[in-house]
Amino acid sequence: MKKHIALLLALVMVFALTACGGEKDNDPNLGKYVGATVEVFGEDVNISEIYSEGENYIELRSGGKCVFTLDGDSASGKWKLDGNDIVLTIEDMDSTGTLKDGVLTIDFMGEGIMMTFVKDGATAPTTDAASKPTDEPQSLGDAWWGGDWYGWWIVKNAGGNYTDLVDSYWDACARISFYEDSSGYIQIWDEDGSIDDRMIDVDVSIGAGTTENGCMMSEGGFFWDDEIGHADWIVDPGASLVSSIENMICIEGTYEDPEDDGASWFDYAFYLRPWGMDWEDVYYADTADFPYEDMMPKHYDDWYLPLIEAGSESAPNSFELNAVGEPDDNDLEGNGTVVTDAEYDYNNSGAIFFSYPSDIFTFDASFGIDALETADGDLRMTFYADRTPEEFQTTLGNYDSYSDYEDFAMQDIMIAGYKAVQITYNCWGDYYVDTCIDFGQDAGEYAGICISVRSYNSFEECHSPAVESILYSIEVVN
Numbered sequence: 001m002k003k004h005i006a007l008l009l010a011l012v013m014v015f016a017l018t019a020c021g022g023e024k025d026n027d028p029n030l031g032k033y034v035g036a037t038v039e040v041f042g043e044d045v046n047i048s049e050i051y052s053e054g055e056n057y058i059e060l061r062s063g064g065k066c067v068f069t070l071d072g073d074s075a076s077g078k079w080k081l082d083g084n085d086i087v088l089t090i091e092d093m094d095s096t097g098t099l100k101d102g103v104l105t106i107d108f109m110g111e112g113i114m115m116t117f118v119k120d121g122a123t124a125p126t127t128d129a130a131s132k133p134t135d136e137p138q139s140l141g142d143a144w145w146g147g148d149w150y151g152w153w154i155v156k157n158a159g160g161n162y163t164d165l166v167d168s169y170w171d172a173c174a175r176i177s178f179y180e181d182s183s184g185y186i187q188i189w190d191e192d193g194s195i196d197d198r199m200i201d202v203d204v205s206i207g208a209g210t211t212e213n214g215c216m217m218s219e220g221g222f223f224w225d226d227e228i229g230h231a232d233w234i235v236d237p238g239a240s241l242v243s244s245i246e247n248m249i250c251i252e253g254t255y256e257d258p259e260d261d262g263a264s265w266f267d268y269a270f271y272l273r274p275w276g277m278d279w280e281d282v283y284y285a286d287t288a289d290f291p292y293e294d295m296m297p298k299h300y301d302d303w304y305l306p307l308i309e310a311g312s313e314s315a316p317n318s319f320e321l322n323a324v325g326e327p328d329d330n331d332l333e334g335n336g337t338v339v340t341d342a343e344y345d346y347n348n349s350g351a352i353f354f355s356y357p358s359d360i361f362t363f364d365a366s367f368g369i370d371a372l373e374t375a376d377g378d379l380r381m382t383f384y385a386d387r388t389p390e391e392f393q394t395t396l397g398n399y400d401s402y403s404d405y406e407d408f409a410m411q412d413i414m415i416a417g418y419k420a421v422q423i424t425y426n427c428w429g430d431y432y433v434d435t436c437i438d439f440g441q442d443a444g445e446y447a448g449i450c451i452s453v454r455s456y457n458s459f460e461e462c463h464s465p466a467v468e469s470i471l472y473s474i475e476v477v478n
Contacts, residue, residue: 027062029060029081029099030060030061030062031059031119031120032057032058032059032119032120033057033059033102033104033119034056034057034117034118034120035047035051035055035056035057035070035116035117036116036117036124037115037116037124038050038051038113038114038115038116039113039114040215040234043207043208044114044116045207047115047116049230049231050231051070052230053072054069054071054072054073055069055072056071056117057069057117058088058104058106060079064078064080065077066078066079066088068088068090075090076090077089077090077091081099085097085098085099086098086099086104088106093109093110094109094110095107095108095110101122101123102118102119102121102122102123103116103117103118103119103122103123103124104116104117104118105117144213144214145176145184145206145213146176146177146178146184147176147314148174148175148275148315149173149174149175149176149249149272149315150171150172150173150174150274150275150277150297150304151171151172151174151270151297152171152172152270152271152296152298153169153170153172153188153190153268153269153270153271154167154168154169154268154269154292155167155168155169155267155268156266156268157266157267158266159264159266160257160263160264160265161257161264162257162264162265162266165266169298170191170192171190171297171298171299171300171303171304171319172188172190173188173190173275173315173316174187174200174270174272175195175315176204176216178206183203183205183206183219184203184205184206185201185202185203185204187200187201188270189317189318189319190319191298191299191319192319193318193319194317194318195317195318196317196318200221200223200224200228201221201222202218202220202221202222202228203218203219204217204233205219209236209239210236210238211236211237211238213238214236215234215235216233216236216249217230217231217234218230218231218233218234223253223255224255225257225258225259226255226256226257226258228253232253235249235250241289241291242290242291242295244285244289244290245273245281245282245285245295246281247273247274248271248272249271249273250270250271251270252270253267254266254267255268269291275313275314275315276308276312276313278308279297279300282296283296284411284413294414299319299417301414301415301416301417301472302416302472302473302475305468305469305472306469306472306473338357339355339356339357339358340355340356340357340358341353341354341355342354342355343477344370344383344449351446351476351477352449352474352475352476352477353474353477354470354473354475355470355473356466356470356473357466357469360374360466361381361466362374362375371383372470377456378455378456378457378461379455379456379457379462379464380453380454381451381452381453381470382451382452383450384449384450385446385449385450386448386450387446387447388447389447389448392438392447392448395448395450396421399423399434402427405425405426407424407425407426408424408425409423409424409425413435415435415437415474416437416471416473416475418437418438418439418440419437419440420436420438421435422434422435423435423436424459430454430455430456431454431455431456431457431458431462432453432454432455432462433462433463434450434452434453435450435451436448436449436450437449437451439476446476449474451471453467
């Protein structure tokens with residue numbers, strides 16, 4: 001009896017499996033769909049341009065099983081079709097899309113990356129790039145990307161020997177050059193090196209992107225001794241985390257140490273803007289949507305800004321933080337401005353050094369108050385110091401009583417690498433811009449300083465290049 005029941009059950013299973021297999025085998029949707037296109041920042045390009053190391057296909061098998069192969073790497077999963085809507089589940093991640101007339105389109109892992117796969121005999125979609133005029137990339141490269149750039153780079157994540165570098169950052173310069181066919185190369189060096197000892201040398205190409213400036217793609221090269229390959233970088237200024245910052249590009253990637261078999265690595269990001277741009281908009285921007293609260297380069301105030309104000313039209317080939325010249329050189333780039341060093345000391349509790357144009361200001365320390373003043377007396381910068389953090393905060397709190405003054409405003413800024421609060425107000429017809437700088441632990445007892453700029457004429461005079469150059473030249477001395 002047991003043998004009879006076992007045989008009967010076995011026959012039932014055989015017939016059930018045969019019926020199921022026969023039904024699935026007749027499904028016209030089964031088969032292999034070869035990769036055709038992938039969407040790159042709004043543009044459909046040939047999938048082999050992005051994934052060029054191996055096969056790219058999706059195979060729908062009977063029983064709701066499938067195989068997804070990308071760049072030669074395969075993973076098994078499941079598929080489910082409801083009308084024209086399809087869901088592929090690979091490693092517990094869903095990719096949704098459509099299947100119609102032998103064309104399978106999915107949103108890869110729900111990341112907004114649209115991929116299209118085509119079954120043999122179906123019509124493959126045409127890539128957007130194929131319909132673009134061939135001279136467009138060249139005009140994009142010549143018009144915007146070429147030239148020198150300045151900004152900073154950061155280690156975002158790391159492993160192995162680079163773990164301690166997470167959140168470390170450095171100022172950086174870049175130079176992008178082009179050939180006649182819209183291909184070119186980018187060279188990047190940071191404050192620890194030079195263009196002759198550059199950290200990055202990568203061939204690039206320029207194509208269509210989400211904005212009229214297009215998209216830059218890596219073609220091959222090196223970050224130190226690690227190779228950067230085709231499409232390892234896809235740099236589209238209109239589709240990055242910093243797209244809201246005018247003319248900023250973000251280059252992201254991963255460095256793997258070849259000498260450590262990839263066990264030591266770090267993820268990096270470069271944030272660059274064209275050389276010569278003022279970063280004031282970043283100072284005052286709402287940083288809620290930025291990847292970091294402080295998006296300013298470390299040496300913007302004490303290195304970059306003085307170079308720009310001195311008329312530098314291209315990035316120096318190395319980071320020499322005194323590149324503008326020593327004060328006793330007097331004449332900056334032959335523009336007639338005489339620069340003089342000064343020291344402001346507060347009861348032997350701390351001091352700051354700063355430079356000022358002595359052909360514009362006179363340094364006056366009469367009546368125990370240090371100040372810079374123009375010859376006509378219309379513009380005056382007065383220095384006030386606070387010895388303790390508590391006294392500094394009290395000074396800031398006192399500005400609340402100014403809130404009824406005309407044109408009153410307070411905003412957080414950065415001055416010479418330090419956090420500061422700038423207060424603007426009109427008092428009895430005089431224009432004031434007061435800047436309170438918090439030196440933190442850098443100056444011992446000397447916690448901070450407030451510099452009050454008063455003009456009889458306008459707020460613009462309070463923000464003149466001469467005034468700004470003084471503020472940005474401040475250096476703390478214990």
